[in-house]
Amino acid sequence: MTEATTETNTEAIRVRGVHRRFQLGDQTVHALNDINLDITQGEYISVMGPSGSGKSTLLNMLGLLDVPDEGQYWLAGKDTVPMSEEERAGYRRDHIGFVFQSYHLVPRLSARENMELPMVLAGIPPAERRKRLEPVINRLGLTERAGHKPEQLSGGQRQRVAIGRAIIMQAPLLLADEPTGNLDTHSGADVVELLEELNAQGITLIVVTHGMALGQRAKRRLRMVDGAIVSDDTFAIIPSEEPAL
Amino acid sequence: MIRLQDHFTFTLRSVTRQRFRTTMQLVAMAIGVLAVVLLTGIGEGGRRFVMAEFASLGNDVLVMLPGRKETTGGLPPLTGEGTRDITLNDAQSLMRISGVERIAPIVVGTSRLSISGLSRDSLVLGTTQDFFNIRDLAFSQGQAFTTRQGSRSRAECILGATLRDELFGPKRALGQWINVADYRCRVTGVLTDSGTGFGFDMSNALMLPVDNAMQIFNTEGLFRVMIQIENIDAVPAMTTAVEQQMTLRHDGQLDITIVTPDSLLSAFNNVLLVMTFAVAGIAAISLLVAGVLIMNMTLIGVAQRRAEIGLLKALGASSKEVRLLFITEATLLATSGAVLGMLIAEVILLGLRVKFPEVPFATPVWASASAIGISAVAGVLFSWIPAQKAAKLPPVLALQAQAGK
Structure with a gap:
């Protein structure tokens, strides 16, 4: 607690002694066991491990969707653990973009409206929203599909809409939970390429997966077993040099 | 904070793109309000009709009848049978009282x-x-x-x-x-x-x-x-004068009853008002039923939209905003249903007025206003609990509900 906050300029994330336990029947599951983590802005990190190892819980915690039982989680220079739910909601909006395995698009809204949603929730005026939407839609190659509902889009297109929604607020942190899990190889490669492109532009990218092919593309790889980080290795590969999977 | 306009656009989309649910809620609310407005309209029309009939008697006319009955608040005895007759001479003697x-x-x-x-x-x-x-x-x-x-x-x-x-x-x-x-x-x-x-x-x-x-x-x-x-203005004084005169003529016994038009009117008015209220009360039960239906629908909506709620929160909506979205939706449905029901009721009342021109069928403003008011309040109240549930949902759980992980 006495640690200097001046370091946090380059340090996007600092996690200290985080525990998270769940009660399943009469059994306590230790989903996060003494997690310590420092992440610098612009890193590309993959989190791998068998199912039940706590990687999704870690991602939820990092994404402020879940609160640790113990420990500190500093995001953008502030400890988020003591925050109220309302404060956390604002923080999520401004600092974090999510990409989920099952896209989580609102079915009754068009692709454009889905991408617009975070800006609507943030109270950004319509003119400004349109101005921000156009380049993102163009970049995602969704110009012709922007008016379609999710059910009229392919899986790859849906995930691209979800990525558009995640980056529209220009959040510095992008959390992706099995972003290619529901996609065929080709559209999966497409999505990975897009995510890495965003990372190359300075966004911090954390990808949770149990696919080795995807996990090994990251420069820094975390491996989790039973709620603990068992290995944290940094490799010298530059992702963009390898062809997308 | 969500801009007010966006708030309504979002709600409106949610309402217009789930047609079945919307239609059912509208119908429920419309029937509730229709019942209240229509029944009070008919009750009030009947009351006014009867009152107008009685008012034709005139306000300056007292009616004397033989016999003495205690009339504590109830309807005066219209068929009072006295022990002693009122004779023609008795009647003519009243002309000697000044003011008659x-x-x-x-x-x-x-x-x-x-x-x-x-x-x-x-x-x-x-x-x-x-x-x-x-x-x-x-x-x-x-x-x-x-x-x-x-x-x-x-x-x-x-x-x-x-x-x-x-x-x-x-x-x-x-x-x-x-x-x-x-x-x-x-x-x-x-x-x-x-x-x-x-x-x-x-x-x-x-x-x-x-x-x-x-x-x-x-x-x-x-x-x-x-x-x-x-x-x-001399109704009470004249009543006493007539009673004294009759007591004198009937050997010191007051054995007549005097009915003033006001007492008659107010007695009838009370009875008919109570009936109108009773009918309105019965109709209000249907409003309550509609309210419960709205609560159920909102609950189902919350269950069906758990993932959406989780998503909204992940995207930065606060619990307060999520709650407000659901309440706005329910209130919007409730009030539009209520207005729809009121319009239908007014059309039916108009038809009744055309068919029976002598009866002034019309819903008093208080009835329409309170029907609309009650349904709006019901919308808020009955969606509060489900909305509260939605708002409290932790985003993780909400997202997992659909992801099936």
Whole structure:
């Protein structure tokens, strides 16, 4: 607690002694066991491990969707653990973009409206929203599909809409939970390429997966077993040099 | 914070793109409000109709009837039977009280009328010239009784409009002789059709001079005495004066009852108002049912949209905003349903007014306003619990619900 906050300029994330336990029947599951983590802005990190190892819980915690039982989680220079739910909601909006395995698009809204949603929730005026939407839609190659509902889009297109929604607020942190899990190889490669492109532009990218092919593309790889980080290795590969999977 | 306009756009989309659910809620609310507005409208129309009928009696007329009954709040005894009759002399003595403008003694019975072999039973009313003045009855033909007060009455009678048509048809009635039981009278006047009033359908009655009627019915006692007073503000004072006069004439016993039009009106008014309220209350139950339905629908909506709620929160909506979204949606549905129901009810009432022009069917403003108000409040209240549930949902759980992880 006495640690200097001046370091946090380059340090996007600092996690200290985080525990998270769940009660399943009469059994306590230790989903996060003494997690310590420092992440610098612009890193590309993959989190791998068998199912039940706590990687999704870690991602939820990092994404402020879940609160640790113990420990500190500093995001953008502030400890988020003591925050109220309302404060956390604002923080999520401004600092974090999510990409989920099952896209989580609102079915009754068009692709454009889905991408617009975070800006609507943030109270950004319509003119400004349109101005921000156009380049993102163009970049995602969704110009012709922007008016379609999710059910009229392919899986790859849906995930691209979800990525558009995640980056529209220009959040510095992008959390992706099995972003290619529901996609065929080709559209999966497409999505990975897009995510890495965003990372190359300075966004911090954390990808949770149990696919080795995807996990090994990251420069820094975390491996989790039973709620603990068992290995944290940094490799010298530059992702963009390898062809997308 | 979400901009207000975006808030409504979001809600509106949610409403218009889930047509079945929206339609069901609208119908439920509309039926509830329709019931309230329509039933109070009909109840109120009936009340006003009855009140207008009674108001035709006039505010400056006291009615004296034989017998004394305690009337504590309830309806005065319309068929009071006294121990001692009110005689014609009693009635005429009232004219000596200052402030009394006119009196009209009344005897009522049914009797067989016959002309040239045709006969029918009819209401027969014995009274005096002043009765027509007090009741403001107009003549379409002829005139009222020609007898001067005090002298012995001539054998004359006056017909109500309907009775005249039934007895004479297209033939001339004036000057014809009618047998009333074993008494004969000549028709000297016919009333215009003025409808009913004070319980008598005048258009179906035959009117005779009061002394002749008393002979026919073989009675000394009057059924009623109508007393018209000069000053409308003197009703309580005049009531006391009449009571004193009658006590004096009846050996110190107060054995008559005086009914003021106000007490009669307010008694009827109370009864009818209670009925209107009762009907409105029954109808309000359907509003309550609609409210419960809205709560269920919102609950189902919350369950179906867990993932969406989780997503909204992940994207940065606060619990407060999520709650507000659901409440707005429910309230919007409730009020539009209510307005729809009110419009339908007003159309039906309009139809009823066209069909029955004599009854003023109309919903009082308080009923419509409270129906709309109640449904809006029901919308908020009944969506509060589900919305609260939605808002409390941790984003993780909400997202997992659909992801099926």
